[in-house]
Amino acid sequence: MHPHQLQLARIFYSRISSLAFFKPGPHIARRARARRALGLGGARCECECASRGQGMERSMESTSQTPLPTRQLPPSSSNSNPTPTHWSSSPASSSSDILIQLIDPRSALREKSSRGVISRERKNLMDMAHERDASSEEEVMAGELRRGPWTVEEDLLLVNYVASHGEGRWNSLARSAGLKRTGKSCRLRWLNYLRPDLRRGNITPQEQLLILELHSRWGNRWSKIAQHLPGRTDNEIKNYWRTRVQKHAKQLKCDVNSQQFKDVMRYLWMPRLVERIQAAAAAGAPQPQTGTADTPLSSSWQHGADDGLYASPGDACWPAEYYSAAGDHQLLNNPAVPELSSTTAGSSSPSSDSGAGAQTWLAPVGEAEWFTTACDASSAAVAMHDTVLAGHQQQQQPCLLGETWTSSELPELGVADFEIGSFDVESIWSMDDNLWYTQTQGV
DNA sequence: AACATGTTCAACCGCCGCCCA
DNA sequence: GTGGGCGGCGGTTGAACATGT
Incomplete structure (x- = not known):
């Protein structure tokens, strides 16, 4: 197996095992029990998945990002609970499909959130007082740098690049990978979220x-x-x-x-x-x-x-x-x-x-x-x-x-x-x- | 159902130390 | 010696979500 494929596979299994709805916390279990008691379906963590999936759906709608190809869109309105990407009934047909599916919906969940706007506004004020950040902020405003939640596409870029080139030299990595992110942001995203050896779920x-x-x-x-x-x-x-x-x-x-x-x-x-x-x-x-x-x-x-x-x-x-x-x-x-x-x-x-x-x-x-x-x-x-x-x-x-x-x-x-x-x-x-x-x- | 409050956690920030030219 | 680049660290923020009223 090619090292890159091996890396993808590792990440795939890592993502599957690490997803929050795969390892629900106590509150999720309680809600699942309640739903079963009410005859609302027995899928474990269904509510969690749905809410996150819905959030992601909003996210994808709100941006120009390409919708996930294997996502099973809700049959009715956007308020319906879409099937989470990972639970899609359509098997992934390629490694890229798999990789896309394995990305946690939360990564793109808040794409349109006002947090980003607020953050940028706050950052604007800070930058007026801190000239040293002015250039980066200009880059942000010029669309050369992105902040806020990571999109699926960005995760893909980062994962693919790290898989083939390794970690480190984050600033140059960000440029080389075509990511409009700071090196710091890439490093943080990789270390805290995309790294394949991460463990998720509750603290034991x-x-x-x-x-x-x-x-x-x-x-x-x-x-x-x-x-x-x-x-x-x-x-x-x-x-x-x-x-x-x-x-x-x-x-x-x-x-x-x-x-x-x-x-x-x-x-x-x-x-x-x-x-x-x-x-x-x-x-x-x-x-x-x-x-x-x-x-x-x-x-x-x-x-x-x-x-x-x-x-x-x-x-x-x-x-x-x-x-x-x-x-x-x-x-x-x-x-x-x-x-x-x-x-x-x-x-x-x-x-x-x-x-x-x-x-x-x-x-x-x-x-x-x-x-x-x-x-x-x-x-x-x-x-x-x-x-x-x-x-x-x-x-x-x-x-x-x-x-x-x-x-x-x-x-x-x-x-x-x-x-x-x-x-x-x-x-x-x-x-x-x-x-x-x-x-x-x-x- | 609607609102208020509490919780979680991804992502950001500034600061610091190290390295190197 | 020094200044810039970079990575790492700890603190903070705020949207999304959960829970309570």
Whole structure:
């Protein structure tokens, strides 16, 4: 297979697996259930697809962009729900058709949105004060540079060009590819959206745990944190933090950077995550649906292995501080935990970002293992956590590095939350938690 | 049904550091 | 040494969408 074709295929599967309506969140599932209950059709995430498809339809109508060739236009009015591109009944007849179909409708969804207009107007005002941007703004006004949402055609141009020429040199890439975009914009679009090794869908509990832990150590070093969550972008993690974590801090009426909130995260939230992850595992959470084993999800992890960071879907990188940080860490009391050194040949590796004292640990290749703790043990919450671990250890053979799960116990990290049984990440922070925190902290 | 409010996330921005002529 | 180009980073924005009233 030609490398270009291989790239297209990878992107194709990546897009299919990454689409939001392919991995609906809890609210989507709720709406789907409601629709089924009302006899409105049972297609999973139908509403989501429809709304997005409709948005895209508006988008395509509003621009001079070529409509998607295989799109099944709604039979009646534009208010009808058009079949999403990906759900088209017409099989793609060529690689270009496939590629066109695989582009997420959201990319062109807001083409006519007033946001672009507002943004440009705002930018105009800014440029009057910042002469250095005047030239680029002139280019925008002259139609030489585009801003705002990317169109399908632009995505195609970028994907094709990167597939054949590689990344980097974004400014020249933008020119060479015929994109009327800045190099920055191209880079951002590729890294945050089109890159084939991206993972989409909800942030898994494991990832949440890791984000919380790493953020407690590094703060808003999103890119650094993202390096430890393969397939996740710094933008995604940043958005998660701002929309989820900060929301909880707001609910608790405390600053997200306050020690109080950090304590809540460490002693309540993270143990709760651990508990729920283990509960899901103990409940025999279903394995990923058939076919996922060979999807880009796996390939993305494998792709990560190409970078020397990750060896398998289970080989998440965990900071050495998990094990060696001062304090009464749970794992330090576990004789099965080795010191982070070369003594565990093949199982440890220094991080590329050792400058900040971060080190990563690579689990043995071949066996997906999950490290289950990410929080210090110095509170009742952690006592609960310990209890969970103790119960778990009775059932499991000791693993190489402390408490782990095997792949048979837990779905792959990449599995969207809705696939992990009844796991509901939205309710991780419960009313009980709020009450507990209010009582203990006097908030 | 209509409106208000909250949430999500793609895309933008300015700033900074690195590299190179 | 210096200035420009470039890429990367973190912060911010706002349209679309979801949910509540």
